[in-house]
Amino acid sequence: MARLVGLGALVAVLIALPAIVPAFYVQLTTEILVMAVFSVATNLLFGYAGMISFGQAAYYGIGAYTLALLVMTVGVPFAVGFVAAPLVAALFAAIVGFFCVRLTIIYFAMLTLGFAQLLYSIVFQWVSVTGGDDGLHGVPIPDAFHQATTYYYFTLATTIVSLGVMWRIVQSPFGYALRAIRDNRERAEFNGVNLRHYQLIAFTIAGFFCGLAGALFVPVNKAVFPNLLFWSKSAEPLFAILLGGIRQFLGPAVGAAIFILLEQFTSKFWYLLGLKSVYWPIVMGSVIVILIFTLPRGLAGLLARVRLAR
Amino acid sequence: MSLLRAESVWKSFGGVQAVSGVDFEVRPGELACIIGPNGAGKTTFFNLITGYYRPDRGRVIFDGHDITGLPPHRTARVGLVRSFQKSHVFSEMTVAENIRTMVLFRKHRSLNFLAKASRLEREESEAVLDMVGLTGSTRAVAGTLSAGDRKRLELGITLAAAPKLLLLDEPTCGMSPTETASTIELIQRLNQQQKLTLLFTEHKMDVVFAVAERIAVLHFGRLIAEGKPGEIRANEEVRRIYLGEAS
Numbered sequence: 001m002a003r004l005v006g007l008g009a010l011v012a013v014l015i016a017l018p019a020i021v022p023a024f025y026v027q028l029t030t031e032i033l034v035m036a037v038f039s040v041a042t043n044l045l046f047g048y049a050g051m052i053s054f055g056q057a058a059y060y061g062i063g064a065y066t067l068a069l070l071v072m073t074v075g076v077p078f079a080v081g082f083v084a085a086p087l088v089a090a091l092f093a094a095i096v097g098f099f100c101v102r103l104t105i106i107y108f109a110m111l112t113l114g115f116a117q118l119l120y121s122i123v124f125q126w127v128s129v130t131g132g133d134d135g136l137h138g139v140p141i142p143d144a145f146h147q148a149t150t151y152y153y154f155t156l157a158t159t160i161v162s163l164g165v166m167w168r169i170v171q172s173p174f175g176y177a178l179r180a181i182r183d184n185r186e187r188a189e190f191n192g193v194n195l196r197h198y199q200l201i202a203f204t205i206a207g208f209f210c211g212l213a214g215a216l217f218v219p220v221n222k223a224v225f226p227n228l229l230f231w232s233k234s235a236e237p238l239f240a241i242l243l244g245g246i247r248q249f250l251g252p253a254v255g256a257a258i259f260i261l262l263e264q265f266t267s268k269f270w271y272l273l274g275l276k277s278v279y280w281p282i283v284m285g286s287v288i289v290i291l292i293f294t295l296p297r298g299l300a301g302l303l304a305r306v307r308l309a310r
Numbered sequence: 311m312s313l314l315r316a317e318s319v320w321k322s323f324g325g326v327q328a329v330s331g332v333d334f335e336v337r338p339g340e341l342a343c344i345i346g347p348n349g350a351g352k353t354t355f356f357n358l359i360t361g362y363y364r365p366d367r368g369r370v371i372f373d374g375h376d377i378t379g380l381p382p383h384r385t386a387r388v389g390l391v392r393s394f395q396k397s398h399v400f401s402e403m404t405v406a407e408n409i410r411t412m413v414l415f416r417k418h419r420s421l422n423f424l425a426k427a428s429r430l431e432r433e434e435s436e437a438v439l440d441m442v443g444l445t446g447s448t449r450a451v452a453g454t455l456s457a458g459d460r461k462r463l464e465l466g467i468t469l470a471a472a473p474k475l476l477l478l479d480e481p482t483c484g485m486s487p488t489e490t491a492s493t494i495e496l497i498q499r500l501n502q503q504q505k506l507t508l509l510f511t512e513h514k515m516d517v518v519f520a521v522a523e524r525i526a527v528l529h530f531g532r533l534i535a536e537g538k539p540g541e542i543r544a545n546e547e548v549r550r551i552y553l554g555e556a557s
Contacts, residue, residue, distance in 0.1 A: 173414040174423045175427065179407075180411045183402050189386075190392055191470070
């Protein structure tokens with residue numbers, strides 16, 4: 001009950017936000033929401049299925065490129081591109097996942113990374129279609145989305161629906177089966193569970209929502225570029241998961257907020273000190289190291305423990 | 311008519327013959343036991359019939375199907391379910407979730423993505439918990455249970471799969487005398503009331519001779535004797551190489 005009230009209050013604040021803060025922060029919150037979907041989807045694998053993927057940026061990037069290419073090159077309406085993006089990402093995830101679920105733990109992680117880098121280099125090199133290193137600029141988006149507040153509300157609604165669906169999935173019999181596999185592969189297998197089937201489905205679902213997050217990101221920049229698929233992008237949801245808390249459903253969303261705010265403010269702070277901005281990741285990295293050491297279960301994990309202790 | 315039949319099953323690891331031409335069968339409804347000193351090949355034999363390892367030679371027939379070398383999830387699906395010597399439970403899930411997950415799975419409901427699992431299959435899950443005596447700790451996280459309770463929880467997980475033949479690898483290992491007694495009582499109840507066929511391995515001789523209807527003795531990977539408890543007790547070779555060592 002307390003949890004529902006808290007959630008309601010959070011949603012109320014998010015709805016009222018554009019009336020309270022300047023447009024810059026509305027756009028920043030839009031980015032946080034996009035990263036929240038990306039991170040919670042990645043945590044379906046990491047936290048719930050025990051599958052550490054180092055290559056989720058591939059599906060994020062495929063979602064973004066699918067939308068951009070369909071709208072710019074094929075000329076379909078934005079809405080069609082937006083619906084197709086997560087489906088295409090899920091299709092790629094299903095194909096890559098088919099091979100990856102044959103491996104476990106670090107080998108699984110390395111293969112997801114390998115496939116993601118492969119997809120990255122295709123996007124990077126296939127200049128005639130993807131624009132190569134330059135990416136695709138000036139992706140046409142609906143007029144209404146040019147207004148930061150309108151797009152913010154669209155993103156907020158999409159985020160709430162996506163997280164709602166993922167929440168249902170983790171509470172479903174399928175979600176329980178994933179957790180069982182995570183906790184004890186052998187026990188599940190010797191009860192008749194075909195591990196690979198379940199893990200492949202999980203990988204495909206995660207790919208779908210990562211692709212959706214990628215598509216959501218397109219109107220933020222009105223451009224797509226190969227770095228959306230790069231391995232450092234795959235690390236971002238993992239940071240969010242560790243910062244926010246792996247065992248709380250919304251932990252990665254909290255982590256996404258911390259990550260983006262840190263990124264914003266450390267780079268600004270660094271600039272004010274008159275230091276070269278290229279070095280700000282040092283600050284970011286140090287803060288992450290300190291947070292992970294002091295809050296091993298993330299911020300949401302800490303909050304959960306405080307609540308239990310009371 | 312046998313439920314499980316192992317026909318001349320062989321397995322070696324490197325130069326070590328772990329199981330050498332074992333012929334063994336389990337009849338429907340019986341409560342059988344495999345004994346043998348440490349390293350006799352009991353666990354390897356379990357691993358061979360449940361698909362953990364593939365036999366080098368020989369066949370395994372279960373309930374009319376040739377299951378030789380089938381992967382574990384397939385052998386479990388035909389009704390051959392096992393427990394492990396070191397308890398395997400879903401350690402970060404609660405006791406109730408452990409059981410419910412596997413009941414849902416067996417009822418082919420695990421590919422349901424949107425229903426609320428905690429509302430499904432309550433009765434059957436509770437029946438299993440009741441059977442293994444864990445109704446008092448349904449909300450406990452499995453990883454925090456005592457060794458004895460973890461064993462019982464794993465037994466519950468195997469029962470949730472509704473096995474035709476249940477293989478238990480040292481079901482009372484690590485249990486206190488009280489826990490051992492209640493586990494033995496449970497095994498006998500499953501066999502007599504639920505008509506469940508059971509095959510188990512065990513080190514505690516008093517347990518073996520108290521409950522087993524038929525005993526097979528493995529030694530260095532060979533089946534050296536097989537028969538009723540009285541016959542095994544009287545068997546010269548068994549006394550010499552096994553019971554002699556134990557007493």
